[in-house]
Amino acid sequence: MRKRFDSSAFEKLTWAFGSPAHAENQIEHSGITLRSKAYITAKIFRTGTGRRIRALRQRRGKLEVMAAKLHGALCEPTDFGRREFRAALVNVTNVCNLECRHCFVYRAGNPNLARDKMDDATMLHELRMLRDKHGIKSMLFMGGEPMIRKRLVFEAMKLFEHSSIVTNGTYGIPSIPNHLVTVSLDGPERMNDPIRGEGVFRKVKEAIFARDPRDGTIVIIQMTITRENAPGLEEFIEEVKDWPVDGVAFTFHVPSKGEHGPLAWDDLRERDAVIGRVIALKRKNPTLLKSNVETLEMMKSERALDYTGERGEHCALRSVLPLYMGDGGNFERTFCCYGNDVDCARCGAYGVFNSAYHRMKGDHAED
Numbered sequence: 001m002r003k004r005f006d007s008s009a010f011e012k013l014t015w016a017f018g019s020p021a022h023a024e025n026q027i028e029h030s031g032i033t034l035r036s037k038a039y040i041t042a043k044i045f046r047t048g049t050g051r052r053i054r055a056l057r058q059r060r061g062k063l064e065v066m067a068a069k070l071h072g073a074l075c076e077p078t079d080f081g082r083r084e085f086r087a088a089l090v091n092v093t094n095v096c097n098l099e100c101r102h103c104f105v106y107r108a109g110n111p112n113l114a115r116d117k118m119d120d121a122t123m124l125h126e127l128r129m130l131r132d133k134h135g136i137k138s139m140l141f142m143g144g145e146p147m148i149r150k151r152l153v154f155e156a157m158k159l160f161e162h163s164s165i166v167t168n169g170t171y172g173i174p175s176i177p178n179h180l181v182t183v184s185l186d187g188p189e190r191m192n193d194p195i196r197g198e199g200v201f202r203k204v205k206e207a208i209f210a211r212d213p214r215d216g217t218i219v220i221i222q223m224t225i226t227r228e229n230a231p232g233l234e235e236f237i238e239e240v241k242d243w244p245v246d247g248v249a250f251t252f253h254v255p256s257k258g259e260h261g262p263l264a265w266d267d268l269r270e271r272d273a274v275i276g277r278v279i280a281l282k283r284k285n286p287t288l289l290k291s292n293v294e295t296l297e298m299m300k301s302e303r304a305l306d307y308t309g310e311r312g313e314h315c316a317l318r319s320v321l322p323l324y325m326g327d328g329g330n331f332e333r334t335f336c337c338y339g340n341d342v343d344c345a346r347c348g349a350y351g352v353f354n355s356a357y358h359r360m361k362g363d364h365a366e367d
């Protein structure tokens with residue numbers, strides 16, 4: 001295959017497509033004529049000065065757009081039907097530097113192998129196509145850790161009317177004025193670090209204090225409450241209440257089917273007392289806590305199934321398109337945002353109930 005191109009041309013194609021394997025694959029399966037290949041190659045390589053690596057690097061953005069256009073003739077994203085999805089989330093990488101104990105991304109049964117990657121040009125192209133096909137207005141960027149692909153995320157954000165990022169905060173807090181950055185912490189330091197890793201609390205705190213709080217980014221700290229860290233709720237609020245952020249949010253653990261470990265409540269009635277404590281905290285810290293009391297009341301055991309269903313049949317978040325990285329480096333849709341093997345009857349995702357609350361009220365905004 002390489003013999004069809006001179007070696008420097010092949011190197012540049014490799015650069016444009018992200019890897020030699022990808023370049024070879026695109027050439028092999030493109031179905032375009034040799035003449036077209038030569039034309040496209042020349043068009044890509046002669047853009048700008050085309051002579052010096054430094055100049056090429058400066059033009060990298062434009063070249064990637066060209067590469068993406070070329071991909072347009074070659075790659076189609078996975079077919080998720082014709083349904084409209086106004087909101088979606090995308091797992092931009094399967095890689096993460098942490099190994100949190102309650103992580104749903106790396107659960108067995110979810111498409112989460114680190115080998116399944118997609119280069120920047122392909123991902124931008126596929127997100128654009130999915131946006132146009134499904135009418136996606138709002139995109140949540142997650143991972144793995146999305147800031148491992150910061151450049152890609154910033155570029156992809158331009159494709160959508162509304163974007164937000166969920167990050168573990170260890171790569172710094174991205175500055176994205178007028179957009180939401182959710183930073184995960186799971187309790188006071190003594191409880192967070194056994195869950196998220198030694199030294200993580202301190203690192204995230206330093207990152208939050210290092211950011212410019214006037215840069216216009218909306219920064220929320222989010223704690224996922226489990227049966228294990230629930231005792232630390234009030235202590236957590238005391239620890240973070242004076243941090244330079246826009247608020248603190250809570251969500252509850254979403255167990256997988258048959259999960260009976262230390263994190264999940266077997267019986268939702270046991271969770272009710274914790275929800276009551278969150279409501280009390282909200283009443284005490286009405287501005288700091290981004291929780292809605294009516295939504296929290298809907299999460300209580302006697303009402304929760306009305307908004308989830310045993311198998312997600314009532315779940316408002318099923319209208320969100322979850323894009324995970326699947327086999328062969330293409331997008332794959334999971335059962336819901338939390339993956340495939342979820343126990344809807346014990347779902348603790350605050351967003352499920354808050355979306356239902358706003359639907360009942362007739363609007364689509366969320367706290």
Ligand code: SF4
Nearest residue numbers: 096098100103144168
């Ligand atoms: S930071 Fe997020 S993606 Fe990474 S292990 Fe923790 S929960 Fe999972």
Ligand code: SF4
Nearest residue numbers: 312315336342344347
């Ligand atoms: S587990 Fe998933 S589908 Fe089921 S209720 Fe929760 S968010 Fe919805």
